[in-house]
Amino acid sequence: MWFSFWRSRDRFSLDELRYLTEQLMRIQIVNDVNKDFVIEALRSIAELITYGDQHDPAFFEFFMEKQVMGEFVRILKVCRTSIVSLQLLQTISIMIQNLKNEHSIYYMFCNEHVNFLITYSFDFHNEELLSYYISFLRAISGKLNKNTISLLVKTEDDEVVSFPLYVEAIRFAFHEEGMIRTAVRALTLNIYHVGDEAVNRYVARAPHAEYFLNFVNFFQEQCINLGRLVVNRTKNHHLDSGASIRSAVDEIEDNLYYINDIISAGIPDVERLIVDSMLKLLIFPFVLPSLRTETETEIGTVSSMYLLCCIFRIVKIKELANIVAAALLCCAETFMPQSEAKLNGYPHSQNCPDEYQKENNSKINSEQLETGKLQLTIPNSSSASHSNPEDTIHNCGGPQFALREALLSYIRHGDDVQVSGALGVLSTLLQTKELDESMLEALGILPQRKQHKKLLLQALVGEVSGEEQLFSAESTAAKDDIGDEVYTYMQKLKDQYGISCAWPEVGASPRGHRSQVLDALVSLLCRPNVCAEALWDGGWLLRQLLPYRESEFKSHHLKLLRISFQTCSRQIIEEAEGTWPDMLLTVLSDEWRNCKRAIESSSPRKDPKAMLLSQDNSTPEADVISIESSFAAGERMCEVVKVFVLLHQLHIFSLGCVLPDGPPLDPPVPVTEKSRSENAGVDILGPKPGTEVNLVDALPCRIAFERGKERHFCFLAVSVGTSGWIILAEETAMKPTYGIVRVVAPLAGCKPRIDDRHLRWLHLRIRPSSFPFSDSAKYAAHGKVKTKALVDGRWTLAFRDEEICKSALSMILEEMHLQTNEVKRRLKPLLDVETTVDSSHTTLLPESISSSRTLSRDSL
DSSP states (O other): OHHHHTSOOOTTSHHHHHHHHHHHHTOOOBOTTTHHHHHHHHHHHHHHHHHHHHHOHHHHHHHHHTTHHHHHHHHHHTBOOHHHHHHHHHHHHHHHHHOOOHHHHHHHHHSSHHHHHHHSOOOTTSHHHHHHHHHHHHHHHTTOOTTTGGGGOEEETTEEEEOHHHHHHHTTTTOSSHHHHHHHHHHHHHHHTTOOHHHHHHHHSTTTTHHHHHHHHHHHHHHHHHHHHHHHHHHHOOTTHHHHHHHHHHHHHHHHHHHHHHHHTOOHHHHHHHHHHHIIIIIIIIITGGGOSSSOOSSOHHHHHHHHHHHHHHOOOHHHHHHHHHHTTSBGGGGOOOSSOEETTEEOOTTSOGGGOOOOTTOOOHHHHHHTOOOOOOOOOSOSOOOOTTSOGGGTTOTTSBHHHHHHHHHHHOOHHHHHHHHHHHHHHHHOTTSOHHHHHHHTOOOHHHHHHHHHHHHHTTOHHHHHHHTSSSTTOOOSSOOHHHHHHHHHHHHHHOOOOOOOSTTOSHHHHHHHHHHHHHHHHTOSSSOHHHHHHHHHHHHHHOOSOGGGSOHHHHHHHHHHHHHHHHHHHHHHTSSOHHHHHHHHHHHHHHHHHHHTSSSOSSOTTHHHHTSOOOOHHHHTSOTTSHHHHHHHHHHHHHHHHHHHHHHHHHTTOOOOSSOOOOOOOOOOTTSHHHHHTOOTTOOOTTOEEEOTTOEEEEEEEETTEEEEEEEEEEEETTEEEEEEEEEOSSOTTEEEEEEEEESTTOOOEEOSSOTTEEEEEEOOSSOTTSSTTTTTTGGGSOGGGGOOEEEEEEOSSHHHHHHHHHHHHHHHHHHHHHHHHHHHHHHOGGGTSOGGGOOOOOTTOOSOTTSOGGGO
16 A cells, blocks of 8 residues: 555646545544555645646546545544644645635535534644644635635524634634734634624624623733833833833734724724723723823823824724823823722722722623623712822823823923823824814814814805904914814713713813913923924924914914024034034034924824833943043034024924025135145145145154054144144155154044143043934934944143143144134024024023023023
8 A cells, every 4th residue: 555655656637636535535543654644645635636726627526526525524533643633734724725716615615524623622732733723724714705704604594603713713812822813813804804794793792792802901911011111111221121112012013903904894893892992991091091190000101102192093993083082181080090990900000099999890791792881980089189280290280180281291391201202192193084173173283274274164165153263363263162073072981981071171272272282382392401302393293283474373482482592502602612513514404404304294203112212222332431522422412403403493484484405504715825724735625644744833742552652743733614633744754844644633522631740741532533423313323332432532642842732732722713613604694593583573581591401491
């Protein structure tokens, strides 16, 4: 028998298939003796059936005639080894995946053999077998349509009563292995998107509807885990926490995309179930309460803001988006976390009083799911402690404030991460197409162009209110009420979820809420202690809300922005006298283009996950960098330039003018004949090692770059325009007044100092000649730059006597002065506020405003 199996035959022939089938039928038991033959026979049959499906229908006709699928089932029953079971699953998977003929697929599914294999009790302790089993199920789901799906279900009175493929697959929906979870999700989506009404009713009613509830519980666990990772990173600065957070974020976003794919299948009952579960098991008890920082929660403030951004951005459910947005208009006390209540085994904050204890809301039975009687009890207690709104950010957004006001308080007073998170939530809301415009208006973030469009449409259809507002003196002012849609969603919050949202007394109109948002954004742009990246995000949001002209700004807004601009202008002048004046204009031009592109973009620059990963950029390399180093000075200069560019462009924007492509700078001037650079023969390109220079102004000196190896050079300091260099050259025997350049270093930032004890010694700091921040994309994570590249050099030059040393110091200071003056001259058009702002609006700076952006917030 075994010899005949290996005899020479045409491999892809009907005779080969007939022979393999006959031999397989003779097998009475599969054991270690014949398992190799069975495995090879199964593999060969799969190849032949796949070949025949594409070339010769006689192959599959023989497969049906001999009922080979029944033989496969019989082999499985008499099998005593798992490796054959594995090969059998692989064989059938290959056949199902590669069959193109619809009649062939129909035959494969038309008997109970496939369902038998689906429900067979495999030993799933074998991980490889489980993997092949899940692949087998997924292969079946890939061939489902409205015709084939009916072959895999049992019905009674036109209702599906059994669907083994779906039931067995969702058993592994939350398996610890990610690949298995992914395969199960792909399988379920294939089923949902078939569009069979009876199947849709089957998956949406108890007990199978609990799958969606369990999935939201599973997702809730992931969100809580993310919150813990973020909190631990903030407290302990784990070096490897960034990778863990990224992995958790990727998993969370994948789950949200899966939820959105389920919704896109268009099963109303499933959509309603998911919305209810998301709101009652995650958003109301965990995410929204975490927007307040004075109470410890499972998720944390920053993580909750990230989750809100992801939910709005990924899950395209109009009902969910508008209900969550309406909840942001509710007072924070509405969502006070409960003490002992648990959702999916995780307790709420332990700081709540005993009267807030409720029963476990996650224990929702099938009857509640089927009847739609899901209820979440959230206490609305007036006994909660109230915080002072004038306190620090940890007390801002207390129980008496609406959650949207808590977001605004972070913008006004929060740290960089809280500012970025709050701006991210508002920007995401503004970009969410599922939100009604009336909801954006109630939140105070309806773009002005949409407001004008709405009023124009009202005027065109003859609505008096729209016409009056459109042509009134205050054309941008909206009617002091909220739309019917907002009231509708607030009523749903009360009726369906037991959440009573009283409209806050302060800013209880769209106009008042819009004014609050604008005040917060302008306050942010004037804050001295916020990073430039967060300010750019605020500038983008302000640009979206006010895209027209100066009249859209209030007078006090313009006043504050001009004060901040003048403060930042003085900082730019200080940078012209600092460590990197030769790179200031280049950085300013680059950041001008970057900022223009950022605030004119149709969408925010950053992904929501950036708010989680930006909390701790410190690294061991960055920790050893001195605050006085040129690298730290370069960071500070970039920050100042970014803020200055943003404020300058907002000034132009407030006037209703078009932003130029580049900053208005004066052109360079020719080098004067009496300058040292002209005498030395140095042009704008600068000296290069090995080139010849005139040493008419040079001073002799000595320096040792290596211990015990002192060298004699001629020292020269020159500047050309905004550039400057320190040159060490060796005299030539052929030309006594000329020398060969050996060493070149930047003039700026050298901080010359004569030694206190040795008056013939001149100490210089030598910073890098290239600017490490010139390409912001490459150096976004500059903390990873090697420490060796960030260390400044130190030179000590020894001169013949004290007078020559003083002359060298004087030469350096004079050339640095010329360099600084040239930078200031070219900056003058940019710094002159009178060229862009009407002189009648010029406001003197109060004495309490310092030129440093590191002042406390109280100084403004």
